[in-house]
Amino acid sequence: MEQILVNGAYLGAQYALIALGLTLIFALMNVLNFAHGQMYVLGGFVTYTIYGQLGMPYALALLVTAVSLAVVGAVVERFLFRPVIRRSQRDESTMLLAAGLGFFLDAVILLLFGEKQRGVPKLIDGVFNWDFRVIMPHDRILIGCLAVGCIVLFILFMHFSKTGRALRALAQDRDAAQLMGVDVDRYSMTGFALGAMLAGIVGGLLVTITGVNLGMGGPTSTKAFMMVMIGGAGVIPGAIVGGVILGFMESILLSALASYGDVTYLLIFVSLMIFLAIRPNGLMGKPWG
Amino acid sequence: MRKLLVKTAGIAAISMAMACQTATANEALKIGFVGVTSGPAAAWGTSNVRSMQTRADWLNEQGGVTIGDTTYDIEIITFDDQKDPKRAIAGMEKMAQEGIHYVVGPNVDDGAAAVRPVAEKNDIIYFPYAFPKSLYTPPASNAVLGMIANYQSGPAIYTYLKENKGVKTVAFVAANESDPLSQRDGGVAAAEALGLKVVSSNITYQVDTTDFTPVITPAIKKRPDLLVLSGVAPANAPQLIRSARELGYQGIISTETAQDAQVLQEGAGNLANGFISVGGASTPEIASDTMREFVKRYTEKFGEYNDESNTKVYALEYIIETLKANPNALTNVEEFKKTIETFEVPNPYMKGDASLKYVGTTSFTQKRQLMVPLVVNVYQDGKFETLFIAEVD
Structure with missing residues (x-):
């Protein structure tokens, strides 16, 4: 049981970090970013290239990944989403744009990094073994802690920085924020860049554990959407709670139902449908605040 | 007149080029x-x-x-x-x-x-x-x-491991897809026919799984002599091997599908040493x-x-x-x-x-x-080494 709980906590931390970026973008711009998974994959490949291929320090690789994805996010917002949101009368336009962006990024990743599974050397060797009741490789513990650290930093940033307060105001009420002097365009771009950066960071963290390949983008987006729906779309703490819940559900059900074949995700999807029928806004309801 | 000459010369040059191309291209x-x-x-x-x-x-x-x-x-x-x-x-x-x-x-x-x-x-x-x-x-x-099909290579591998490595118990893990599941079923039948005890054969995983530790934990608890990754995709193999080894599994891991040494090296490093797979049909x-x-x-x-x-x-x-x-x-x-x-x-x-x-x-x-030729490989330090070669009809 201890092993299952530790697995759940580790999965929950990484899932929560994946979901944060997605829900931030949704909260700020009402955009369902279907390309979130591809941004995660791109982040993984950037880290792979710098750390795995060029042999540079991992911290530097993670920093470059964060900056690269932030730039990608800013460019995407400035030149794709902003004009479409401004001109389009329909919400579906941004959904289609996001889906198209996902396919585009898939093609770019294929051209730049190829189709094969890639991985990088382990960050640290060694395994924590508590009498075979809890076994956890040291690198997983490190990545889990880094993920939790990133989540805490993000929450502090959103609560105590001027940019964070502006982003929260934007998420609460776009028009009111604008009337209060918030530069909507600037902070929308900042928020999108931050969301993409979070996706890139989690890709850069997890490439050291799970590796990365082109096909990971779609399933990652799907899981991220599930977490956001559980917690409540556009609600930052909701994304964290959704991620942790999904992580624990996966860990517990995979173990408890191992002898029944692959029914874990079937049960998770059924539970999600029932849950949404009862609480359509997720656990934490309406957007931010 | 001059324009006409230029045009005629141009057409002639293009025609010659096309004729040459036709003459050389098959x-x-x-x-x-x-x-x-x-x-x-x-x-x-x-x-x-x-x-x-x-x-x-x-x-x-x-x-x-x-x-x-x-x-x-x-x-x-x-x-x-x-x-x-x-x-x-x-x-x-x-x-x-x-x-x-x-x-x-x-x-x-x-x-x-x-x-x-x-x-x-x-x-x-x-x-x-x-x-x-x-x-x-x-x-x-x-x-x-x-x-070579898995129902041809599987029995050959299990027989070799039973006779040379003393394998008695085996567990199967497969992705929840038609290929791996059918290969798992074929593998289970082959193992049982050889007198091996199948201690686990129901564990499956989503093909898009990124973290295999929770998936493979129940199989490792059975402590089989041989862990078979039925029909495992090259991208998933290093992660499954890595998770199994990190959980303390010390038995043999094998598959009947072909794998990529570089992918194994990048994804699992030395943890993949000893991994047995069907190799390309050649050896030095x-x-x-x-x-x-x-x-x-x-x-x-x-x-x-x-x-x-x-x-x-x-x-x-x-x-x-x-x-x-x-x-x-x-x-x-x-x-x-x-x-x-x-x-x-x-x-x-x-x-x-x-x-x-x-x-x-x-x-x-x-x-x-x-x-x-059926070539069965074992992965060691970044490359495959030949375990044995056989012929099947």
Whole structure:
């Protein structure tokens, strides 16, 4: 049981970090970013290239990944989403744009990094073994802690920085924020860049554990959407709670139902449908605040 | 007048250039590929495509291939089915529209089964790397298995491990997809037939799983002597191995699918040492100069080599050599089927007097399998080493 709980906590931390970026973008711009998974994959490949291929320090690789994805996010917002949101009368336009962006990024990743599974050397060797009741490789513990650290930093940033307060105001009420002097365009771009950066960071963290390949983008987006729906779309703490819940559900059900074949995700999807029928806004309801 | 002269000179120059081109370029013989070249199983199809392209370039560089009275340049037409049966059908239809009669692929069971009606309707002989017996057993006749099937390699591997490594118990883990599940079922049957105790065979995982530790924990708790990763995709193998080893598993891990040494090295490093898989159909002991030259050209062209291409190089060779043996088969696949029965030519990729010939009578009651050696590898420090070599029909 201890092993299952530790697995759940580790999965929950990484899932929560994946979901944060997605829900931030949704909260700020009402955009369902279907390309979130591809941004995660791109982040993984950037880290792979710098750390795995060029042999540079991992911290530097993670920093470059964060900056690269932030730039990608800013460019995407400035030149794709902003004009479409401004001109389009329909919400579906941004959904289609996001889906198209996902396919585009898939093609770019294929051209730049190829189709094969890639991985990088382990960050640290060694395994924590508590009498075979809890076994956890040291690198997983490190990545889990880094993920939790990133989540805490993000929450502090959103609560105590001027940019964070502006982003929260934007998420609460776009028009009111604008009337209060918030530069909507600037902070929308900042928020999108931050969301993409979070996706890139989690890709850069997890490439050291799970590796990365082109096909990971779609399933990652799907899981991220599930977490956001559980917690409540556009609600930052909701994304964290959704991620942790999904992580624990996966860990517990995979173990408890191992002898029944692959029914874990079937049960998770059924539970999600029932849950949404009862609480359509997720656990934490309406957007931010 | 001056303009007229310039125009006339231009037209003459273009005509001469076209005439020269016509004189040097051969007619194209299109050979198709429909298979997976993206996603977790990309390495399977990519090794097909790259093998075909490398061999085609090499043959074209030598002046082409003479079949009957005509010399052809080989042109490889590729289609990525993304491991999706619907796309595989679309790919095979594209091949039919291009007038192609010989197609390599698909790489997986459901894709190979899905394209069967299209291939049979459009007179296409296809060479799947998929194992359903119904594709190769009468009344089916258009598919030719391009490799050793798991129900042929599995018993050979288990017998070896039972006799040489003292394996008594075995656990199976498979992705929740038709290929891995059918391979798992075949593996369980083979293991039980050999007297091995199957301690776990129900554990499956989503193909898009990224963290395998929770998946594999229940299997490790059973502490089997042998952990079989049935039909595991190259992208998933290093993660499963890594999770199993990190959880303290010390037994043998094996699979009946081909793997990529570089992917294992990057994904699992030394934790993958001792991992047993079916390898490409060549080893340093049996490789001929032609095989070594092929590996060299492939590596120069693509920057890396995949051991599985030792198997994948064969399909194009068989197609070309069979067409050479009976040029009527260029447009008539029934002639190809007739030629299969008696076809036998020297194997350029193996030392000694090995030959290229169609086999499969034991498994399929007709010759619908390429004769390639069964090479079982063990991964060690970044590369595969030969564990044993066998021959199957």
